[in-house]
Amino acid sequence: MYRINIYVCLVLLCMIFAEKEATGMTTLKNDSLPNVVIVYADDLGYGDISCYGATKIQTPNIDRLARQGLKFTNAYATSSTCTPSRYSLLTGQYAWRKEGTGIAAGDAPLIIDTNQLTLAGMLKQAGYQTAVIGKWHLGLGKFPRTEWNEEIKPGPNELGFDYSFIIPATLDRVPTIFVQNHHIVRDNPNDPITVDYNALVGDEPTGKTHPELLKMMYSHGHNQTIVNGISRIGYMSGGKAARWKDEELAPIFADQTRQFMEQNKERPFFLYYALSDIHVPRVPNERFAGKSGLGPRGDVILQLDWTVGQLLETLDSLKLTENTLIIFSSDNGPVLDDGYQDAAVEKQNGHKPSGGLRGGKYSKYEAGTRVPFIVQWLNMVQQGAVSQALISQVDLFASLAALTHRQLKNEDAPDSHVLASTLLGKSKQGREWLVEQGNGLALIKNNWKYIDPSGGQAIDKLTNIELGNSRLPQLYNLQTDPGETKNLSTLYPDKVQEMHELMIKIKND
Numbered sequence: 001m002y003r004i005n006i007y008v009c010l011v012l013l014c015m016i017f018a019e020k021e022a023t024g025m026t027t028l029k030n031d032s033l034p035n036v037v038i039v040y041a042d043d044l045g046y047g048d049i050s051c052y053g054a055t056k057i058q059t060p061n062i063d064r065l066a067r068q069g070l071k072f073t074n075a076y077a078t079s080s081t082c083t084p085s086r087y088s089l090l091t092g093q094y095a096w097r098k099e100g101t102g103i104a105a106g107d108a109p110l111i112i113d114t115n116q117l118t119l120a121g122m123l124k125q126a127g128y129q130t131a132v133i134g135k136w137h138l139g140l141g142k143f144p145r146t147e148w149n150e151e152i153k154p155g156p157n158e159l160g161f162d163y164s165f166i167i168p169a170t171l172d173r174v175p176t177i178f179v180q181n182h183h184i185v186r187d188n189p190n191d192p193i194t195v196d197y198n199a200l201v202g203d204e205p206t207g208k209t210h211p212e213l214l215k216m217m218y219s220h221g222h223n224q225t226i227v228n229g230i231s232r233i234g235y236m237s238g239g240k241a242a243r244w245k246d247e248e249l250a251p252i253f254a255d256q257t258r259q260f261m262e263q264n265k266e267r268p269f270f271l272y273y274a275l276s277d278i279h280v281p282r283v284p285n286e287r288f289a290g291k292s293g294l295g296p297r298g299d300v301i302l303q304l305d306w307t308v309g310q311l312l313e314t315l316d317s318l319k320l321t322e323n324t325l326i327i328f329s330s331d332n333g334p335v336l337d338d339g340y341q342d343a344a345v346e347k348q349n350g351h352k353p354s355g356g357l358r359g360g361k362y363s364k365y366e367a368g369t370r371v372p373f374i375v376q377w378l379n380m381v382q383q384g385a386v387s388q389a390l391i392s393q394v395d396l397f398a399s400l401a402a403l404t405h406r407q408l409k410n411e412d413a414p415d416s417h418v419l420a421s422t423l424l425g426k427s428k429q430g431r432e433w434l435v436e437q438g439n440g441l442a443l444i445k446n447n448w449k450y451i452d453p454s455g456g457q458a459i460d461k462l463t464n465i466e467l468g469n470s471r472l473p474q475l476y477n478l479q480t481d482p483g484e485t486k487n488l489s490t491l492y493p494d495k496v497q498e499m500h501e502l503m504i505k506i507k508n509d
Contacts, residue, residue: 013364034324035325037324038089038396042370044371047334048372053073062328069377070381080363086137088415097414106174120270135275137170172279294331333363359465363438368436448475476488
C-alpha cells in the first residue's frame with residue numbers, strides 16, 4: 001500500500017508539472033525576479049539580421065543574443081504597422097478591438113486609457129522601476145491634440161512608467177523633439193512650438209517649396225516642414241533649440257539607457273527600449289554612414305546592432321547580464337521605399353529584408369508581422385536554442401505577469417496568453433491561433449493561414465508591397481509554403497469555412 005501511494009503521488013506530481021508546462025505557468029521565487037528589457041526595433045524585417053539568415057550584412061551583437069539565448073522562428077507582431085503593434089504590446093489587447101489605434105499623427109492625444117493596466121503598470125506593481133526610452137507613437141496629451149507649450153500629459157508616466165525619454169512619434173513626423181517625462185528637452189518659452197497636420201504654420205520652408213534645401217529628397221509624401229535638411233510629415237514652427245538631429249539619436253538613446261540602468265542596478269527594473277531604427281528617414285551616425293554597402297538602410301541596421309551592443313556592454317559592466325531577461329523583436333516587417341530617395345531598392349545587393357516571406361510593412365502577408373524574436377536570460381534559457389512555437393508579442397503581458405507572480409483581472413490584457421514556459425524554452429507548445437492585422441485581418445491556426453476576401457488594391461503603388469487583398473478567400477499551409485505562393489482555398493473549402501467562422505468568433509469575443 002505504501003509503495004502504491006508513493007507511485008500515485010509521483011504520477012499526480014508529473015501531471016501537475018505537465019499541465020503547468022502546457023499552459024505556460026512558469027513562475028519564479030520572489031527573491032529571483034529578473035530585470036526585464038524589451039528591445040523593440042522599428043520596421044526590421046525577418047531577414048534583415050544575420051542570425052535569421054542575412055548574408056549581405058552582419059549583426060554580431062544581435063547574433064550574440066541568439067547565440068546565448070532562444071530564437072523563435074514563428075513569432076509575430078500583432079500588426080504590420082507601428083502604432084497598433086505598440087498598443088498591443090503594452091496593453092495585451094489587439095489594437096483592432098479599439099477605434100483610434102491606427103497609425104497615430106504626431107500631435108495625436110494619448111490613445112491608451114489611463115485607467116487601463118499596462119505592461120509597465122503591472123511590472124511596477126510587482127516592484128519594478130520602469131522606463132521607456134526611444135520612440136513612443138501612442139499619442140500624448142488630451143483630446144483633440146497635444147498641447148506642446150505646457151506640461152505634456154497624460155503620457156507614459158500616467159501608464160506605469162516611472163521615467164520616460166521619448167520622441168513623440170516617428171522620425172518622419174513633426175515635432176522632432178525629445179519629451180522627458182512631461183516636458184520638452186531644451187524647451188524655450190520664448191520660442192513656442194506649433195504643430196499642425198492640415199495647414200502650414202509659421203514661415204519655415206517645406207520640402208515641396210524648397211527642395212534645394214534638402215540633404216535627402218522625398219519620394220512620396222514627406223514634403224512638409226524641413227528639419228535637419230529633411231522634410232517631414234506635418235508642419236511645425238518654433239522650438240528651434242529643442243529639435244534633434246537624426247544622426248545623434250542612437251547615441252543619445254544609448255546614453256539614456258546606460259544612465260537608467262546605472263541608477264537602478266540595485267533593484268529590479270523594466271526597460272522598454274523602443275528604438276527608432278530602422279524607420280525612415282534613414283540618416284545614420286557618421287560612424288556607420290557608408291559602412292554597410294547597402295546604402296543608408298543597411299547603415300542603420302549596423303547602427304541598430306551597435307545600439308544592442310551598447311546595451312549588452314552596459315549590462316556586462318554593471319554585472320547585471322546574468323539576471324536580466326532580454327527580449328528583442330520588431331514592431332512590424334520591412335519596407336524599402338517608404339517616402340525618401342535613399343537608394344534602399346537600388347542598393348539591396350542581394351539582401352532579402354523579408355527573408356523570403358511574402359509582403360512587408362502594411363501587408364496581411366507573413367512579412368508584415370512575422371518578425372525576429374529572441375529571448376536571452378543566462379542560466380534560465382538554453383543557449384543557442386531555436387523554437388518553432390507560435391507566439392505573439394501580445395502574449396508578453398500575461399507571460400511576464402505569470403513570471404512575476406501578478407494576478408491579472410479578467411479585463412486586463414484580454415488577448416494575451418500565458419506562455420511563460422514557451423518564452424523561456426521550457427515548452428514547445430505555443431498558441432493554438434493568432435490574428436495578424438494588416439489593412440484587414442488574417443488568422444493563423446495549426447500552420448493554416450486564412451485571409452477573408454476583400455476589396456482594395458493588391459499592391460500598394462507607393463511602397464510596391466503586396467497588401468494581401470483579394471476578392472477570393474485565401475488559404476495557405478505555412479508549414480509547407482511559408483512564402484504563401486499557393487492559395488489552397490478551392491481545394492479545402494471545409495477548412496476555409498472553419499477558419500472563417502473562427503475569425504468571426506474571435507472578432508465577437
